[in-house]
Amino acid sequence: MNIGVFGTGMVGGTIGAKLISLGHNVMMGSREADNEKAVKWVAENGKNASQGTFADAAAFAEEFIFNCTSGMASLAVMEMAGKDNLTEKIIIDVSNPLDFTHGFPPTLSVCNDDSIGEQIQNTYPNAHVVKTLNTCNCLVMVNPSLVPGEHDVFVSGNNFSAKSKVTDILMNWFGWKNVIDLGDITTARGAEMMLPLWVRLYSAVGTPNFNFHIAR
């Protein structure tokens, strides 16, 4: 199917390449068409890869849009994508509001009583936002077996059918064994607030290829 990916960074490139490898057509969206990184990504990913503006990628998407932009930019990105292009689409929000402008450790530009997932959902009530995958490295997102043993991915969202379709993608396309439904989109706060621990764990364990498991 035709899928949109917002963002030309490591996350968008990795998820986009995985979707292409599964036989889908992927358009990578950025602020302006012919973004240098997007053009390079298309050249590397063959005839099912294309690129354009955020609006182009959103219009291209039959059902699913992966938001792989920085959380701090995500609302502006959605505005560029255009409300009409987002209506009835499922926005798989992988973003984190990491703010490195004050150095390391980063803070979150939004947290505690709000989240990027909620902000997108509240701004675009006719889209279905599902927050997921933001709590691990992008290589792990599309290849969870990189991390040995049992570990988990979370989903947050208001629309049960949308969460169910995203859970299907996570399990059957990306290979996740454990998907934990946290609840409605307000639970994205908890998932986004994992990041301050994540960045410190990255230093403590010495590899980005780790992930959270809820032992019980």
Next chain:
Amino acid sequence: MNIGVFGTGMVGGTIGAKLISLGHNVMMGSREADNEKAVKWVAENGKNASQGTFADAAAFAEEFIFNCTSGMASLAVMEMAGKDNLTEKIIIDVSNPLDFTHGFPPTLSVCNDDSIGEQIQNTYPNAHVVKTLNTCNCLVMVNPSLVPGEHDVFVSGNNFSAKSKVTDILMNWFGWKNVIDLGDITTARGAEMMLPLWVRLYSAVGTPNFNFHIAR
């Protein structure tokens, strides 16, 4: 040894009882001596249990004080304990700044660029604060085998020797197998910011007896 426990709630009562069961003398501190819950706890825990004010319990402690008060109250508690009674002591900070005044879900009264652990350390530079155990239920804190499989507890603190002593308590007194040193006390932000996920996981998994494991 003589150990102080601040707080008369579930967490203080559970940790205090565990310490007593290991043969230590424990004084439970509260705002005023003869607090009803503290008196009851002493009656239940035998001759090695005692109670008094926060200052009494801090003075009683030879080396270790467990801070099991609400994070929102912790700085006021430390002030009541008195700077001199805290000097050179190791404060094992189990608190979380959960704020339920606006209902469920709770927010954190401090987060993102600060934490309760840091606030106590910065206010009492001659004490050694080690943040730990705040990311699981109190029954799991002192009996990690309640949760099956591998799972982890975190420590954050500036003083290596204090962290090392606390790690010894966690492993040899409480039975923890995996202790992850996150780094200095600023890493307590990450540990405290796990709570918004924790409270939602409690609903999602249906038991408080779960814990985080860092698969890698």
